[in-house]
């Protein structure tokens with residue numbers, strides 16, 4: 001089978017034997033996989049949990065079950081499946097040990113993968129493989145970041161990355177008012193088209209936290225999906241106002257920014273909740289929601305398996321607007 005592994009920061013295509021499903025495992029014929037920010041960091045050796053290296057990249061995939069090992073009860077050959085981002089977090093609290101795809105164990109940039117049956121969920125017929133493959137990391141993260149958002153709440157999203165676009169789409173479905181930031185007029189138009197109620201250019205308006213207050217009558221956001229980290233947190237805190245907003249701590253795509261003052265945090269009353277994508281139960285809950293409230297994932301481009309380099313370059317360029325997908329036809 002065809003598979004990619006990183007070697008000194010580059011993807012190298014190899015031929016390897018097709019895996020045999022062991023007891024409790026399912027052999028998946030991968031049909032589509034998608035890229036997330038962490039995949040660039042892992043390839044570049046910059047991810048904070050980077051492990052031994054040389055592991056097959058990518059955490060997200062959809063495919064077909066082609067064989068099952070002894071004792072498997074959840075799936076049978078012919079089932080369409082989606083991988084959960086965390087292979088061993090089923091439900092409840094985050095386990096103490098997690099092994100990430102691509103940095104702790106082989107990921108999904110391969111034609112076949114044998115994984116434990118508990119690492120998979122059923123892929124609904126309403127979703128194509130490409131659409132399904134966009135969900136495990138970005139959409140589930142958006143879903144868990146928005147837990148508890150009520151109709152009428154103001155949700156702030158930052159930029160047009162995978163997590164932020166799903167957060168915008170889901171927040172609108174929940175009846176929230178969405179304020180979004182981005183860095184170009186073309187992307188602002190796309191955000192408006194997806195339903196954003198107000199869009200702020202964070203380059204033209206470096207004090208965009210105040211702009212969020214202005215756009216919300218001085219009150220600020222109720223929920224902030226914080227993907228920028230050090231580069232955006234100080235402004236997010238301004239945008240939170242002083243009414244005990246919740247900041248979902250998701251990521252760190254922003255470059256370094258000013259330090260955050262303790263008294264600013266204290267005065268805001270904001271609570272912080274660290275997000276770690278979500279459990280399999282969270283993925284299943286999201287899929288149940290999407291069965292009732294369908295949503296079309298924003299896909300920037302679909303690359304053939306042989307063009308994995310092109311997919312990574314497209315994603316790295318930041319010119320993409322939406323998920324970059326690799327089709328494993």
Ligand SMILES: NC(=O)c1ccc[n+]([C@@H]2O[C@H](COP(=O)([O-])OP(=O)(O)OC[C@H]3O[C@@H](n4cnc5c(N)ncnc54)[C@H](OP(=O)(O)O)[C@@H]3O)[C@@H](O)[C@H]2O)c1
Nearest residue numbers: 037159160161162163182183250251252253254275276277
């Ligand atoms: N904790 C978790 O569970 C979890 C899960 C998923 C992802 N993450 C993290 O969340 C972050 C986003 O992931 P992703 O896959 O959605 O990333 P992505 O698709 O690579 O996001 C790229 C986008 O980030 C935006 N951006 C960059 N700097 C920005 C800034 N200063 N202010 C606002 N937006 C900025 C840009 O939007 P514009 O082009 O519109 O400016 C860019 O297009 C990453 O740090 C990732 O590691 C964490």
